[in-house]
Amino acid sequence: MIAIKGGLLLTPSDQFDPGLLVTRGGNIEYAGPFCTDRIPRGVRVVEAAGRMIVPGFIDLHVHGAGGTLFSAARDRGDVREAELAALSTGTTAFLATVGSIGLSSKSDYIRALELLSGEVGSGDGSRARLLGIHLEGPNLSGTRPGVSKAWPKEGFGDPLCDMRDLLRAARGTVRMAVVAPELSEAERLIRFLSGAGVIVSVGHTDASYETGLEALAWGATHATHTFNAMRPFHHRDPGIVAATLLSPNVTNEIIGDGVHLHPAAARLVPQIKPPGKVVLVSDGVGLETAETGSRVMLGGVELRVLRDRVTLLDGTLAGGRLPLNMIVRNMVELSGLSLKSAIELATVNPARELGLENTGMLAPGNRADVTVLEPDFTVFLTCCGGVVHFSDARREG
Ligand SMILES: [Zn+2]
CATH class of the missing domain: 3.20.20.140 (Metal-dependent hydrolases)
Structure with a gap:
């Protein structure tokens, strides 16, 4: 489980800055405006302020x-x-x-x-x-x-x-x-x-x-x-x-x-x-x-x-x-x-x-395929089916 907080988050209907994305298992549990109450206890939190949170x-x-x-x-x-x-x-x-x-x-x-x-x-x-x-x-x-x-x-x-x-x-x-x-x-x-x-x-x-x-x-x-x-x-x-x-x-x-x-x-x-x-x-x-x-x-x-x-x-x-x-x-x-x-x-x-269900959009219930981009569009992290990959280990937070 992971929470990515603070960046510009794009959902199918809206965009939020600061946004919050929470995964559970391989899926998205929450994607919307940032709200502390939405971050489950004990979950790993990744700071994305200044970055863009988009679908993979x-x-x-x-x-x-x-x-x-x-x-x-x-x-x-x-x-x-x-x-x-x-x-x-x-x-x-x-x-x-x-x-x-x-x-x-x-x-x-x-x-x-x-x-x-x-x-x-x-x-x-x-x-x-x-x-x-x-x-x-x-x-x-x-x-x-x-x-x-x-x-x-x-x-x-x-x-x-x-x-x-x-x-x-x-x-x-x-x-x-x-x-x-x-x-x-x-x-x-x-x-x-x-x-x-x-x-x-x-x-x-x-x-x-x-x-x-x-x-x-x-x-x-x-x-x-x-x-x-x-x-x-x-x-x-x-x-x-x-x-x-x-x-x-x-x-x-x-x-x-x-x-x-x-x-x-x-x-x-x-x-x-x-x-x-x-x-x-x-x-x-x-x-x-x-x-x-x-x-x-x-x-x-x-x-x-x-x-x-x-x-x-x-x-x-x-x-x-x-x-x-x-x-x-x-x-x-x-x-x-x-x-x-x-x-x-x-x-x-x-x-x-391709007729893929539940993929390509940051929405609850969809696959947790997420990319977090830096302002210059280089990749900060990728989340594939809920598994997080940092593009540079030193920036892990
Ligand atoms: Zn070709």
Whole structure:
């Protein structure tokens, strides 16, 4: 049991400063205005004055953490290290996203999915929760591959059979899969995946507006890092970007780090979409703690780590550097979103997208997934299912 007192606390309907949050077991017992009577006797009290008490972040699109790429994890120990590292950025739950870096054949994918699926749902609060797998491929456009280039061909044949094999290897843990709608097999794939309960995301695509609308009619409901690795929006050729932004049922991911999108483009998306239909994602490749200026080999690819980005040696963006706490900061400080709105894009919205009950909001009875941020948005502590992790032991109080 723990009481976090004195900071700015965001609840679904209000904000309180000073606020108070009390946990019991793995759940929230109280979240509201500070009141001494609400602190149970003998409970451990953490001082959060001057800080922000918000729900734990939920990252639907992240490839790794703490130096580990999920697709290149050798064993469960590697996956768990990444889950632990995610907590230090305020992320308490995520989808392990598997792209093509580090994997060179279908059998590599099968092995990665078997390993990751064994970790889904195993969290006990000691690490961030792995909620499921996000397949960023293999059915992507050859003209909008992003850093992935093309997925490897070895072992892959009929797209539908391959997808069945991948889902089987993941034993029901694939929650989201990306399909480029202009591919000849796209309709069958999208219908099959959505029928299997997988959220279908359009992405890495050169689709027109019309093809984009068709994909939504077939069952796609999500858009992968909107604007990035998509046919660019043009006023006479608005492309799939417009199809997804104008469809109220589609949830749009944005990498609001100030690098992948101009801050104004990042601001545009929540302004167009209905509330609840935008999620911030990091697209992180696990290099959030790597030294700025360093070169790193990741899954056989050499990357350059800059202050706010990770690139191939030719300058192509290679996934994200900034984790969600820093992306939330940039949405507030660069894009001009309110703190409440920016936090919702990284907490309650992704929780709703996955249909998670009792997660993503600081309210009594909900899971005690909480992040306490410093005024500069670095993480002071993370509470995962009621288990407290200080990002710096010296500040424990
Ligand atoms: Zn990605």
